[in-house]
Amino acid sequence: MTDTQINVSFQAREDAVRDAIDRLMTQLRPWGLDSDMAGTVELVIAEALNNVVEHAYANTSPPCPVHVACERQAGGVSIRIVDEGAEMPDGQLPMGLAPDVDVDLMDLPEGGFGWFLIRDLAQDVEYRRAGAQNVLNLRLDLALS
């Protein structure tokens, strides 16, 4: 019997994101994700957590708590990320449009890929402000065995 819910909490800092993802991926191992699925889960969570550290908590002094909850469901994994940082601009998720790469070398985009990757890989990406908290919910459709 493996846990169907995994929770990891940490204080937001760039190097703490790496450690938190490492803990999550270790605990997710019994769910039997293949390397491609694990890569997708890791990438989506990493992009969302980087956003929390770099934007929501950009101008905040500690404590900067972040909570990540992953739940194994039929047909995939649902993920909830909660932080107490600044609200998303206009209270909404970024559009996450694909940056244009058909441009001159010097005009190639060096950023703006994070939300595009999240929206491209995840389903039902939903954000709400709840009191002093940001709540991000999303789902990854994965053929778990």
Added chain:
Amino acid sequence: MDVISTTQAGLLVLSIKSPRIDAAAAITFKDAVRASTNAWDGAVLLDLTEVQFIDSSGLGAIVAIKKALGKDRTMILAGLTETVAKVFKLTRMDSVFSLYDTLEMAIADQSDTPTTQVAL
């Protein structure tokens, strides 16, 4: 970040000795590669064989390196794992870089091109 620098088939090969090029590593990665490419005029191959994970910050750092190399110095990426290759494919950056699954394939391809061929 450790970067091992060698020359093979007329290329400067930079092997990245880190499992992750992520937000926390992007700046040191960029600085280390720039320091290694400063005194080199030719094509550069980034060997990512040991890199298991790259996020959008790492991708941005690789794009920044390509820009710094300019139009005259080709940048080749080799040794992409499935997960790393996916980031390039989804963002369509696979159309911007020459990508190879393995370092050997990249070197062999370069050796086949007439400009770098040497008489045996």
